[in-house]
Amino acid sequence: MTALTRDDYPLSINRPELLHTPTGKPITALTMDAVVSGELSAEDLRISPETLQLQAELAEASGRPQLAGNFRRAAEMTAIPDADVLAMYNALRPRASTGAALAELADRLETTYSAPVCAALVREAAEVYERRDLLARPTGDDD
Amino acid sequence: MTSTAPRQSTGHQQSLRTEILEARSVNLDGFVEEWPEKGLVAMESAFDPAPSVRVEDGRIVELDGKLRDDFDFMDTFIANHAIDVTSAEESNALPSAQVARMLIDPSVSRDEVLAVTRGLTPAKVLDVVKLMNVVEIMQGMQKMRARRTPANQGHSTSARDNPIQVAADAAEGALRGFAELETTLGVLRYAPLVAIALQVGAQVGRGGVLTQCALEEATELELGMRGITAYAETISIYGTESVFIDGDDTPWSKAFLAGAYASRGIKMRFTSGTGSEVQMGNAEGKSMLYLEIRCILMAKGAGVQGLQNGSISCIGVPGAVPGGLRAVAAENLVASMVDLECASGNDQSFSHSAMRRTARAMPQLLPGTDFVCSGYSSVPNADNMFAGSNFDTEDFDDWNTIQRDFQVDGGLRHVREDEILQAREKAARALQAVFAHLDLPPITDDEVVAATYANSSNDYPFRDVLSDLKGAQSVMERGITGLELVKALESSGFHDVAENLLTVLRQRVSGDLLQTSAILTADFVPLSAINDPNDYAGPGTGYRLEGERWEQLKKLRHVTSSTNPETEVG
Numbered sequence: 001m002t003a004l005t006r007d008d009y010p011l012s013i014n015r016p017e018l019l020h021t022p023t024g025k026p027i028t029a030l031t032m033d034a035v036v037s038g039e040l041s042a043e044d045l046r047i048s049p050e051t052l053q054l055q056a057e058l059a060e061a062s063g064r065p066q067l068a069g070n071f072r073r074a075a076e077m078t079a080i081p082d083a084d085v086l087a088m089y090n091a092l093r094p095r096a097s098t099g100a101a102l103a104e105l106a107d108r109l110e111t112t113y114s115a116p117v118c119a120a121l122v123r124e125a126a127e128v129y130e131r132r133d134l135l136a137r138p139t140g141d142d143d
Numbered sequence: 144m145t146s147t148a149p150r151q152s153t154g155h156q157q158s159l160r161t162e163i164l165e166a167r168s169v170n171l172d173g174f175v176e177e178w179p180e181k182g183l184v185a186m187e188s189a190f191d192p193a194p195s196v197r198v199e200d201g202r203i204v205e206l207d208g209k210l211r212d213d214f215d216f217m218d219t220f221i222a223n224h225a226i227d228v229t230s231a232e233e234s235n236a237l238p239s240a241q242v243a244r245m246l247i248d249p250s251v252s253r254d255e256v257l258a259v260t261r262g263l264t265p266a267k268v269l270d271v272v273k274l275m276n277v278v279e280i281m282q283g284m285q286k287m288r289a290r291r292t293p294a295n296q297g298h299s300t301s302a303r304d305n306p307i308q309v310a311a312d313a314a315e316g317a318l319r320g321f322a323e324l325e326t327t328l329g330v331l332r333y334a335p336l337v338a339i340a341l342q343v344g345a346q347v348g349r350g351g352v353l354t355q356c357a358l359e360e361a362t363e364l365e366l367g368m369r370g371i372t373a374y375a376e377t378i379s380i381y382g383t384e385s386v387f388i389d390g391d392d393t394p395w396s397k398a399f400l401a402g403a404y405a406s407r408g409i410k411m412r413f414t415s416g417t418g419s420e421v422q423m424g425n426a427e428g429k430s431m432l433y434l435e436i437r438c439i440l441m442a443k444g445a446g447v448q449g450l451q452n453g454s455i456s457c458i459g460v461p462g463a464v465p466g467g468l469r470a471v472a473a474e475n476l477v478a479s480m481v482d483l484e485c486a487s488g489n490d491q492s493f494s495h496s497a498m499r500r501t502a503r504a505m506p507q508l509l510p511g512t513d514f515v516c517s518g519y520s521s522v523p524n525a526d527n528m529f530a531g532s533n534f535d536t537e538d539f540d541d542w543n544t545i546q547r548d549f550q551v552d553g554g555l556r557h558v559r560e561d562e563i564l565q566a567r568e569k570a571a572r573a574l575q576a577v578f579a580h581l582d583l584p585p586i587t588d589d590e591v592v593a594a595t596y597a598n599s600s601n602d603y604p605f606r607d608v609l610s611d612l613k614g615a616q617s618v619m620e621r622g623i624t625g626l627e628l629v630k631a632l633e634s635s636g637f638h639d640v641a642e643n644l645l646t647v648l649r650q651r652v653s654g655d656l657l658q659t660s661a662i663l664t665a666d667f668v669p670l671s672a673i674n675d676p677n678d679y680a681g682p683g684t685g686y687r688l689e690g691e692r693w694e695q696l697k698k699l700r701h702v703t704s705s706t707n708p709e710t711e712v713g
Contacts, residue, residue, distance in 0.1 A: 010669040012653035019653050030649045032642060035629050042624040045370055045648050047408035055654040062673050063257065064482065064659065066224060070398075070446025071657065074405030082368055085403045086361050092396035094388045118402065125395035128219050132384065134393065 004057040011054060022048045022078065049075040069117070076115035092125055094134045101136070102126035169496035175463045182426025182434070185417070185461055185470035186273060191433045194267035196235045198228055207266040215384040217437050220394035224444030225481075227261040234262030239270040246275070246283040246480060249681030253286055260480050265436045268481075272432070272473045277506055280472045285510035286679040287479040289449075289672035290660035291686050293511030295554025296486060297321035297521035299341055300528035303600045304333035306578075306611070307571050307586055308526070310344030311594035314570035315563050316521035317348025319539065320555040322662040323374065323486075325518055327357040327528050334358055335618035336583065336611060338371045339628060342644065343577055344570040350643030351663035353410065353656070357529075360400065367409040370625025370648050374410035374656070376451050376486065376517070380441055381415065382434025385425040398445035408651030410661060412449035412484060413442045417470055418460030431461055432470045436477055443481050448659045450478045451517045453488020453507070456530065462493045462503075472506035479512070484660035484672070486517035492524065492531035500533050501545070508545070508553050511686060513660045515553050523599045536598070546696050552688045557698045559713065568595040569640075576635035577628060583614040 008015050012027065019027035021044045034040045056071035077085060091097045091105055102122055109119040129135045157165075164170070179188040197205035203222035204211045214222065227234075234242075242259055245251045263271070275283065297316040301308040313324050326341045328334050338356040345352040356366055357377040366372045380397055381387040387394070397413065404411035415438035417431035426434060435452065442450045454461050454471050461467030471488065478485040487507040494500050507515050519542075520532035527535065534542060543557045571594035575586040584607060593603045625648045632641035646667050650656050656663070661671035679685030688696065704710045 006673050009658065009671070009673040010653070010655040012650060012655050013668065016653075021652055027649065027652050030645070030652065032629075032633060032638075032645060035626060035645060036633055040626060042370065042622075042626055045624075045626060045652060047406070047651055047654050051652070051654045052405065055657055058658065058673060062658075063254070066443055066446040067448055067659065068446070070401050070405055071654075073399075073402035073446075077402050077406035080406075082365070085406070086364065089360070089396060089400050089403060092393065092399050093391050094393055094396075118399070121395060121398060124223065125393065128216050128395070129393070132216050134216075134388070 005061050022046050049078045073117050076118050079113045095136050098136050098138050171495040173463050182421040184430045185464050185466040186430050186432035188430035190428045191430050192266045196231045196264050207264050221440045225440040230262035234259045235267050242271045243274040247279050268436045269433050277469050280476050281506050281510040283476045288677050290513050291675045291677045294322040296323040296514040296518035298518045299324050300326050301600045302526045304329050306336045306340035307590050307594045309337050310340040310570040310574040311567040312522045313341045313344030314348035314566040317345045317352040318558050318566045323353045325355050332612050335615045338366050343574050346640050346643040347570040348566050351667050368407045376412045378413045380413050380438050382437040383420050383427045386420045386423045394441050401445045401447040410656045413447050414451040416452050416454040418454050418457035422457050435474045439477050449484025451486040456491045458491050458493040484513045486514035487512040489516040489533050526600050550688050556695045573637045573640050577631040580631035584610040
């Protein structure tokens with residue numbers, strides 16, 4: 001498939017055939033009848049990693065590399081359960097994690113969730129936190 | 144800001160004119176002298192760094208006079224993520240006056256400006272906008288706003304957290320034209336019911352209006368994940384490392400959160416503003432605008448699509464110093480000139496003077512921004528749980544008249560009383576049905592009648608707060624989602640409202656609302672900086688208030704007929 005251009009936006013109108021739910025249903029299956037008959041679950045109303053990659057292509061084509069990068073991290077995060085996403089966010093708060101804990105988090109993102117872009121962000125944070133004294137001290141080393 | 148007691152005259156007789164001036168509302172406002180050493184200065188400080196940048200091996204090694212080893216985390220994040228390394232040295236070498244002229248020159252396109260601004264350092268951006276007076280800032284905004292079509296955002300809250308009020312006021316606000324509606328709470332545990340009410344009311348007023356509930360990060364994200372709200376914006380960032388840490392975050396934690404929202408298909412913008420660092424006691428001796436520019440570039444680097452700025456809840460601080468509102472206009476321009484969606488403040492109340500309140504909004508209203516207010520109180524200010532807004536329901540007709548006077552689109556319109564009553568009643572009825580369907584504390588017919596004709600929370604029967612809070616808790620425990628709301632509306636005969644909400648929910652599957660400056664039109668077309676890019680190129684181009692929309696905005700509560708001067712049109 002050729003890369004998307006600005007003319008493909010909005011995908012919901014111009015390229016609906018590209019859009020699927022994480023459960024594999026086409027977006028056109030999200031009808032009122034399907035809601036009423038109970039065929040749809042909340043899972044059907046989530047965005048899929050593939051769609052986020054498409055939106056990243058559109059952001060890139062519109063000259064917004066940082067936004068595209070955010071969508072790529074987001075595509076990886078679709079695999080992470082809600083509670084874990086929040087726990088990871090909390091782990092990145094100042095002095096919330098030791099260097100070792102952030103290194104583990106980065107490894108887990110890479111191995112468990114195949115999320116190398118997110119892992120790189122966490123590793124970068126760990127490096128900066130160390131330099132700026134924003135790591136938690138290992139247990140037993142409290143003042 | 145509260146003002147100090149005015150200096151009393153001692154023994155000298157005061158003129159009658161002075162007495163009148165002393166009694167003017169503007170003299171209840173607080174004003175202070177600048178104190179640059181503490182950062183109490185808008186945008187002209189000798190303590191701000193001079194611009195500089197040096198790139199080695201594809202990496203920024205010097206930024207605004209600091210070497211990489213001395214970078215704080217804001218410098219590091221901005222250097223690593225916000226600034227385009229390939230163009231940085233070249234762009235920063237351009238004379239600031241040349242960049243400032245590009246911003247206002249209609250023969251230079253928005254894209255050509257962006258090709259330069261993507262490489263600028265924070266101090267260079269400051270150096271550029273410092274050259275611009277407020278009219279030039281507005282000219283810049285007119286061209287650099289990301290979305291061609293301006294819009295507005297409203298606050299829909301209740302001093303009693305009354306969900307019926309929030310639903311009715313959301314319906315009226317949506318009908319009047321707000322593209323986004325935001326709520327928050329007095330009692331946080333009420334959030335699920337009020338967020339549901341906001342969503343239902345908004346979809347009654349005008350399908351496709353986007354809603355949010357401002358809460359602490361975790362709950363806000365959860366309501367979004369469940370599809371009860373559609374977007375989020377109260378993700379605060381700060382311009383100094385020390386204040387950022389006081390807020391218990393870092394640029395990396397916030398960047399991670401930005402990804403988390405997008406991963407659930409939820410539109411999100413960050414929030415920042417001049418004055419927050421000095422108000423939180425650690426501006427590190429830098430001007431308010433310099434620190435805000437760091438926030439803006441941090442947001443850009445995080446890959447978030449937009450920013451709510453324009454001092455926001457700290458507006459009393461820039462409002463108190465010389466040139467403060469010029470700096471506020473400049474910070475909106477900077478967000479737009481680095482290609483972020485800008486929800487441009489004009490929200491928290493800051494002045495007792497009606498004249499000053501109006502003047503404060505002109506730099507955003509006249510050129511147009513992505514959201515002129517972020518937001519406008521679509522409830523009486525006494526009910527505004529964001530601590531009051533610069534404009535409220537009493538100002539609706541003034542706002543509409545100003546739009547008509549200047550032929551500018553501030554996102555609102557006059558709506559006839561019968562339409563408003565109908566929407567308010569329908570919103571209250573729809574919420575009544577949803578509550579019944581979900582086995583939540585009942586809404587009585589008396590409450591529906593009250594909602595139809597009410598002005599403020601005082602005009603409603605009291606709710607049983609304990610039952611409501613139990614109901615709110617059960618919404619969370621039972622895992623109720625936007626889908627349940629659709630079912631409830633559909634099964635109780637509110638088919639059109641159910642369809643509207645389902646269409647909004649379906650949008651998150653497409654991700655179209657994640658792109659810069661996206662809103663949904665009444666026809667459910669996502670309108671963003673991609674398919675509605677600002678193409679201003681001088682007189683006669685860009686967004687013009689004309690055609691059907693201009694006809695709408697010509698209407699006011701009282702306009703005399705030209706054919707029969709004894710009657711009014713509308």
